[in-house]
Amino acid sequence: MTTPPNDSTQSSAPQSTPADELKAIFLTCLLDSLIALDSGVKVREDSSLMSVKISESALLKVMTLLKQDSRFDFDQLQFHTVLDWPEEQRMECLYLLNSTKKSQELLISVSVSREKPQLPSVSKLWAIAEWQEREVYDMFGITYENHPDLRRIFLDDDWQGFPLRKDYQDEFMLRKPW
Amino acid sequence: MGVTPQLSKISQQSPSVFDLHSAHKKEGPALLTSIDALVNWARSNSLWPLTFGTSCCAIEVMMAAGAAHHDLARFGAEVARPSPRQADLLVVAGTIVKKMAPRLRTLYDQMAEPKYVIATGACAISGGPFIYDSYSTVRGAHEIIPVDVYVPGCPPRPEAFFYGLLTLQKMIRDGESLRRPGVRKAPVMAALPPGITMEDLRAELIKGAKGATT
Numbered sequence: 001m002t003t004p005p006n007d008s009t010q011s012s013a014p015q016s017t018p019a020d021e022l023k024a025i026f027l028t029c030l031l032d033s034l035i036a037l038d039s040g041v042k043v044r045e046d047s048s049l050m051s052v053k054i055s056e057s058a059l060l061k062v063m064t065l066l067k068q069d070s071r072f073d074f075d076q077l078q079f080h081t082v083l084d085w086p087e088e089q090r091m092e093c094l095y096l097l098n099s100t101k102k103s104q105e106l107l108i109s110v111s112v113s114r115e116k117p118q119l120p121s122v123s124k125l126w127a128i129a130e131w132q133e134r135e136v137y138d139m140f141g142i143t144y145e146n147h148p149d150l151r152r153i154f155l156d157d158d159w160q161g162f163p164l165r166k167d168y169q170d171e172f173m174l175r176k177p178w
Numbered sequence: 179m180g181v182t183p184q185l186s187k188i189s190q191q192s193p194s195v196f197d198l199h200s201a202h203k204k205e206g207p208a209l210l211t212s213i214d215a216l217v218n219w220a221r222s223n224s225l226w227p228l229t230f231g232t233s234c235c236a237i238e239v240m241m242a243a244g245a246a247h248h249d250l251a252r253f254g255a256e257v258a259r260p261s262p263r264q265a266d267l268l269v270v271a272g273t274i275v276k277k278m279a280p281r282l283r284t285l286y287d288q289m290a291e292p293k294y295v296i297a298t299g300a301c302a303i304s305g306g307p308f309i310y311d312s313y314s315t316v317r318g319a320h321e322i323i324p325v326d327v328y329v330p331g332c333p334p335r336p337e338a339f340f341y342g343l344l345t346l347q348k349m350i351r352d353g354e355s356l357r358r359p360g361v362r363k364a365p366v367m368a369a370l371p372p373g374i375t376m377e378d379l380r381a382e383l384i385k386g387a388k389g390a391t392t
Contacts (some may be wrong), residue, residue: 064379154277163313168313170313172313173311173312173313174309174310174311174312174384175310176310176311176312177310
């Protein structure tokens with residue numbers, strides 16, 4: 001016996017809304033502008049957000065464009081954080097930007113090496129980045145060029161090491177017995 | 179042999195009119211026993227908690243337990259004080275980290291005697307979910323301050339907190355005397371198997387972790 005075709009699944013297939021179309025146009029326009037600055041720019045397919053990978057050297061130029069160009073107007077840095085990938089010997093820095101004028105969100109992803117992680121500071125563009133970069137420095141040990149006041153923000157000033165790295169260990173910390 | 183000098187001195191003095199245990203055994207001088215009973219009854223029914231919460235347990239213990247549905251006022255402990263000078267019950271509601279530990283100790287030291295401590299939730303008992311792989315979490319409030327009652331849960335329900343509160347009230351009623359305020363029985367935890375102490379459980383957890391590193 002064959003089951004009758006289920007109509008409900010067909011009717012609920014995703015349909016593109018005007019907002020989706022606007023987003024697609026926005027992304028195309030964005031990529032066109034970014035490729036001029038960084039030939040290695042890639043769209044991350046594994047993210048539900050609009051998300052691009054750029055190279056380390058182009059970070060400051062890309063961020064300046066996204067902040068200052070009136071087509072994009074990313075006037076808010078929502079967060080800046082890091083993923084640690086010890087097997088691949090890299091750390092992935094994430095910047096979530098928000099444009100309150102264009103109602104768009106964009107995730108910028110930059111990979112740096114684990115041995116000597118260094119990035120340009122974006123605190124000139126978004127003032128909040130100053131504290132967020134201090135937090136990242138505190139937990140992951142990434143140093144920022146041209147940061148006005150790069151010191152620890154949560155931990156004690158004489159703390160050794162960077163505790164959110166996967167391989168961090170000190171005498172206080174207990175390892176799981178399993 | 180194993181008796182400390184202070185303890186042996188106390189035992190030589192007995193039977194004394196001010197014997198520590200006479201009050202709760204109800205065998206001492208009639209006047210002092212009655213006053214002790216009255217004072218302990220009054221103290222146990224007007225525990226003023228310090229408003230101190232460091233994480234999600236605070237929502238359960240400070241807010242849900244005190245709100246109208248569960249109503250902490252039934253047990254006389256609803257007068258939450260924002261100042262340690264006016265409080266006599268410190269409810270450690272939440273995770274204690276290395277940076278918070280000195281502040282917690284200061285708050286405890288600022289409270290006037292007699293003072294009582296309830297540790298609620300897994301974090302305040304042993305570090306809870308953060309006992310392993312944490313660079314900052316203190317493994318239990320007992321490392322900072324003496325604890326009277328432990329209330330397990332993550333977080334405990336208001337009913338569990340009330341059970342801990344009633345346990346503390348019972349301890350105050352038959353544990354203390356006017357001569358020796360603050361001297362109480364050993365810490366208790368509801369629903370621990372007989373013959374097993376909190377120290378045994380903690381030692382087992384820490385020993386397991388030490389073995390894993392080597």
